[in-house]
Every structure is written in structure tokens, then in C-alpha cells.
Amino acid sequence: MPILPIDTGRYGTPEMRRIFEEENRLQEMLQAEAALAWAHAQVGDIPQEDAQRILDAVTTKQVKLARVKEIESQIKHDVMAIVQALSEAAGTSGAYVHLGATSSDILDTATALQLKEATVLLEQRMNNFEKTLLNQAELHKRTIMIGRTHGQHALPITFGFKLAVWTRENARHIQRLHQCSERLLVGKMSGAVGTQAGLGPNAIKIQELVMKRLGLKAADISTQIVQRDIHAELISFLALVASSLDKFATEIRELQRPEIGELAEPFERGRQVGSSTMPHKQNPEICERICGLAKVMHGLVVPALEDVSTWHERDLTQSSAERFIIPQACILLDYMLNLMNNVLAGLWVNEERMRKNIDLTQGRTMSEAVMIALVEKGMPRQEAHELLRTLTIQSKAKKPFKETLLENKTIHAKLSEKEIDRALNPSGYLGTAVGQVEIVVKKTRRERQIRELSD
Numbered sequence: 001m002p003i004l005p006i007d008t009g010r011y012g013t014p015e016m017r018r019i020f021e022e023e024n025r026l027q028e029m030l031q032a033e034a035a036l037a038w039a040h041a042q043v044g045d046i047p048q049e050d051a052q053r054i055l056d057a058v059t060t061k062q063v064k065l066a067r068v069k070e071i072e073s074q075i076k077h078d079v080m081a082i083v084q085a086l087s088e089a090a091g092t093s094g095a096y097v098h099l100g101a102t103s104s105d106i107l108d109t110a111t112a113l114q115l116k117e118a119t120v121l122l123e124q125r126m127n128n129f130e131k132t133l134l135n136q137a138e139l140h141k142r143t144i145m146i147g148r149t150h151g152q153h154a155l156p157i158t159f160g161f162k163l164a165v166w167t168r169e170n171a172r173h174i175q176r177l178h179q180c181s182e183r184l185l186v187g188k189m190s191g192a193v194g195t196q197a198g199l200g201p202n203a204i205k206i207q208e209l210v211m212k213r214l215g216l217k218a219a220d221i222s223t224q225i226v227q228r229d230i231h232a233e234l235i236s237f238l239a240l241v242a243s244s245l246d247k248f249a250t251e252i253r254e255l256q257r258p259e260i261g262e263l264a265e266p267f268e269r270g271r272q273v274g275s276s277t278m279p280h281k282q283n284p285e286i287c288e289r290i291c292g293l294a295k296v297m298h299g300l301v302v303p304a305l306e307d308v309s310t311w312h313e314r315d316l317t318q319s320s321a322e323r324f325i326i327p328q329a330c331i332l333l334d335y336m337l338n339l340m341n342n343v344l345a346g347l348w349v350n351e352e353r354m355r356k357n358i359d360l361t362q363g364r365t366m367s368e369a370v371m372i373a374l375v376e377k378g379m380p381r382q383e384a385h386e387l388l389r390t391l392t393i394q395s396k397a398k399k400p401f402k403e404t405l406l407e408n409k410t411i412h413a414k415l416s417e418k419e420i421d422r423a424l425n426p427s428g429y430l431g432t433a434v435g436q437v438e439i440v441v442k443k444t445r446r447e448r449q450i451r452e453l454s455d
Helices: 012-020 024-042 048-056 065-075 078-089 090-095 105-137 159-184 197-214 227-256 285-299 299-307 317-345 351-361 366-378 381-398 403-409 409-414 416-424 434-453
Strands: 144-149 152-160
Touching: 012 078, 012 105, 012 285, 012 317, 024 048, 024 065, 024 078, 024 197, 048 078, 048 090, 048 409, 065 078, 065 090, 065 409, 078 090, 078 105, 105 159, 105 197, 105 227, 105 317, 105 434, 144 351, 152 159, 152 366, 152 434, 159 381, 159 434, 227 317, 285 299, 285 317, 299 317, 299 409, 351 366, 366 381, 366 409, 366 416, 381 403, 381 409, 403 416
Parallel strands: none
Antiparallel strands: 144 152
């Protein structure tokens, strides 16, 4: 009976859920067993025809999940249940199944095979999200909005500038994924404590052959298990990506507030319901879901770090924890990336409201520009700063900032009305914002081309 939201299909994409479904997990473990038998045959340890029979038997049509579960219910050992079920399917050749291996050889190698699929899918999601960010950044590189610090109006920026910042954050995550994958995608065939004693004199060659057949690298050295720092690195990385998505979603949520109204996530006006009691509601529920799932992702890091520690060459404390955290982390982040991409692709941008919001402070947000203009006229910077600080306070109490500036004798002596208008124009005080967006877009597109060529 489905219980968790991933089980019910509420959360997660079909593509990522498939990777971690029981039947696919069984298939990956069977592939590891088959590769081991094949490698034994390659070095002459077992007859070729027996290895072939084992290879022919390693499908979930012949080694059925139901049969594995039936055996496990009797013997209380998951890997040995698979070994017995595969041995049955392979007939007399089943005598060579699992030769020289320990359970973790199969478990850890199967996990690496699953993570190989998962990281490919995660990179696809990140690439898609990057493309959406790039398109939106280019589209809005000149869309002026107010920049905010401490939740207060600061200086004008462009929406494209904000998106370019997000673009490079996502680009760094893609780089981290590549770096992490180099260490992550390793399997092992090293036996009970890592010495490969049960695999005989050809042990190192057998491990090399198994991993080559499966498209993995062999761990440099292992005990009974692949060391869990690599899994802790993965979960920590996935949580870091989730934190970025949390940040992006939070920003959209904030800017969707009616009193701001600059952005809004997609809403199906013809059918979607925002509230069960308030018909007018159009909630940022997708972004809120992303933020909520980020909390779950953060919580998965602690058990991943705890899993690094083990008694001697191996204990079982990692096993129960990682059966939860590895599938959950991959499934949830993949889902969050997919959601965030859809939000950005269909984002509603209210440029008119952005301009109106800049005017809320009646020109006071341009005080730095006026200060710089005064400095250019010879006024000391600190003196200009104090003067503008005083005048912004006066302006708040009674009138638009321009009027306050024009009435001040010191300002009037230094700046003409035309120069004041120029300083108060948000479009003229964007600095290099547009140019920085263009640099980011160019750099990111170049990185995408390099990645495509290397694939």
C-alpha cells in the first residue's frame, strides 16, 4: 500500500522514480552478479557456457521480484535471496553465482549503477533549467526593477541581472555534479573485508573486468563496503542545489505578494483553484512546495554524514539509512528542478509594476546617484553623503525628492535641474548591469557548447 508522497506519485518524476523502483534495483543487482560470473569466465575460473547461462538468466522476467521476496521472507537476507533466485533460474550453472563475492560487492555496485542513471538525469534537468534561465535573462536584461537589500529599496537593477546571478549559481552546480560524479560512480568486487581473498589470484583483473562491463570505475580501495564519504558528498551536494532552488523560489514568492506584484508563478486561470474558501486566491504554491521540499533535503544531510562512520571494516548502520536518503534525495531534487524550470519558463513578469514600485520612494532611491554627481562637482564624498542623508529624511516627511533637492541651496549651487533629472533617472544608473548579463550569457553558452562536444 503506498504511504509516502513519492510512493503515491504526488512527488517525483516518472523518470527518476523508475531508477529507484524495486524492480530496477533488482535488475541492477542481477547485472552485477552477471558481470561477476562473466569476469570469472574471462580469466578461466569458470566455464564460459556456465557464465553464459547466468548472463541469460539475469532478467526480472526469469528472476522475479516476487520469488526473491518469498525467499527473503524465509532466510531474512536480501542479497542471498537474489543469489538463490538467480541460481534457480540458471540451473546447474547457478553453482557459480556470487563466487568470491560478498553482499556489499553487489549492493554497492548496484547503487553506483543507479546513481549513474540518476546523475545523468539530474544533469539533464540542470541543463534544461540553465537554458530557461539564459533565455529569460536575455529577454529581461533591460527590464528595470528596484534592487532590494534588507527588504528595503536600494538601487535599480534589471530583472535579467537577477536571473544572470541565478544562472551562474546553477552553472556552478553543474560543475560540482561533474566533479562529484568522478568520485561517486565506483563499484567494487573485493570480498568480505576488501582483501579479495575469495576471488583468487585473478581478483584484481576480475574487478577491472566487472567494472568495465558495467561502465563504472573500481574503487581505489575498499573494505567490505565502498567508503561512504562519496555518498555523503552526493547528498550534501544535492542539498546545496536544493538550497539554491529554495532561494530562487523564495524570491519569486516575495515578489508575488500583492503589495509588490512584480512576478507570479504560472496559474491556470481557467481551472486552477487557489483556496478552498477564498475564490480570489492565486497562491505561489509551486514555489512554496519547492521551499518545503528543500527542508526535507537539508534533513537528509545529517544521516549521510553519520553514515561515513562505521565499525571496523563494516557494519549495517549505513544500510538502513541510505535505503531512505539516497532515493529520496535524488527523486526530490529531480522533482524540484523540474518544478523550478516550469515556473521560470511560464513566469509572469509585470514590467509596469516594476517601474511603479521604483517610484514608490519618490526618487529617494537615487540618492547615491545624486551624491556621485555632487562629488564630480568637487564636493567631498562624506559631506555629500551626509547632505543627501539629511535631505532624504526631509523628503520622506513632505514631498518628492526632486523638490527637496531643488529647494536646497547647496544642491542648487552645484547641480542644474537637468543634471538633477539625469541623476534621478533609474535608467541612467544601471552601471554595468546589462553588460554583466551579456557576459554571463556568453560565458554560459560557451560552457554549454563545450559540454555538448564532450558528450
